[in-house]
Amino acid sequence: MEFSSDIGRLQRRAASSMAGMSRRQAILEALPVSKGDHVLDIGCGGGHLLDHLAKDVGDDGHVFGLDPSADQLAEAKTRCAEHDNVTLLHSFADAIDLPDASCHAITSTQTLEYIEDVDASLAEATRVLMPGGWLVNVSILWDHFCFYGADADLNARIHDAFRAHCHHQMLPMELPGKLTALGYRHIRDTSLAFVNTRRNANTPAFYLEQLMAGFALGQGVVEADVTTWREQLAAAEAEGRFGFTSFPVLTAACRG
Numbered sequence: 001m002e003f004s005s006d007i008g009r010l011q012r013r014a015a016s017s018m019a020g021m022s023r024r025q026a027i028l029e030a031l032p033v034s035k036g037d038h039v040l041d042i043g044c045g046g047g048h049l050l051d052h053l054a055k056d057v058g059d060d061g062h063v064f065g066l067d068p069s070a071d072q073l074a075e076a077k078t079r080c081a082e083h084d085n086v087t088l089l090h091s092f093a094d095a096i097d098l099p100d101a102s103c104h105a106i107t108s109t110q111t112l113e114y115i116e117d118v119d120a121s122l123a124e125a126t127r128v129l130m131p132g133g134w135l136v137n138v139s140i141l142w143d144h145f146c147f148y149g150a151d152a153d154l155n156a157r158i159h160d161a162f163r164a165h166c167h168h169q170m171l172p173m174e175l176p177g178k179l180t181a182l183g184y185r186h187i188r189d190t191s192l193a194f195v196n197t198r199r200n201a202n203t204p205a206f207y208l209e210q211l212m213a214g215f216a217l218g219q220g221v222v223e224a225d226v227t228t229w230r231e232q233l234a235a236a237e238a239e240g241r242f243g244f245t246s247f248p249v250l251t252a253a254c255r256g
């Protein structure tokens with residue numbers, strides 16, 4: 001999925017919602033970062049996390065935000081304009097323009113699951129991470145990403161179409177093995193699962209419904225069906241039987 005124009009805008013709005021905020025809080029609590037550290041955020045998007053990390057590492061530290069999307073990096077540049085200790089890297093995760101063992105910590109949020117050759121990107125992150133440094137990743141268990149309230153068959157068709165939006169539907173289940181093979185230790189998983197029962201602008205459901213609808217159209221689902229799906233979700237909300245569940249998993253690991 002390309003995170004430019006409308007998709008990028010909806011993704012950034014979802015990141016600004018309450019679930020995005022609580023996800024960043026969980027990452028900041030799990031990532032051991034001290035003043036003076038160098039920290040990399042792979043797939044930094046609009047730079048929401050970079051802003052916090054820049055404050056954590058202080059003037060003597062440095063934060064790098066990597067993303068292949070020029071649109072996302074433009075937003076990150078604006079968001080981090082007041083920080084002199086942030087550098088944005090316009091590239092993919094398998095080609096990080098940083099020296100070996102130069103980062104004290106690396107983080108990535110909802111990005112690795114979009115990368116087809118995720119092993120190459122994990123190996124590249126490991127090259128850049130210092131021995132003893134921590135990697136904290138958040139990826140979603142997409143099999144458990146689900147809207148409720150629409151007709152079951154139609155709902156299933158929209159969700160089936162959305163599966164094409166990312167390469168790895170259940171990456172958190174595979175990460176412990178991949179990280180162990182790369183020599184990581186102390187691997188632990190934390191559930192960041194949440195539920196929305198409303199569709200207001202403070203919920204990720206509000207933006208993700210729009211994003212999924214646009215994606216389903218691109219996958220060939222006819223417009224009338226997508227419109228009906230959204231109308232059924234709206235009706236379900238009005239009748240108090242709407243739901244949206246998402247199951248992000250935070251994986252933390254120490255490089256051996």
Ligand SMILES: C[S@@+](CC[C@H](N)C(=O)[O-])C[C@H]1O[C@@H](n2cnc3c(N)ncnc32)[C@H](O)[C@@H]1O
Nearest residue numbers: 003015043044045069072092093109110111115
């Ligand atoms: C769902 S967004 C998450 C953005 C940000 N981490 C956040 O939580 O708001 C996924 C991001 O991964 C980026 N991305 C996609 N493929 C990538 C790759 N191969 N290497 C690095 N980043 C990638 C996209 O451009 C996008 O900004």
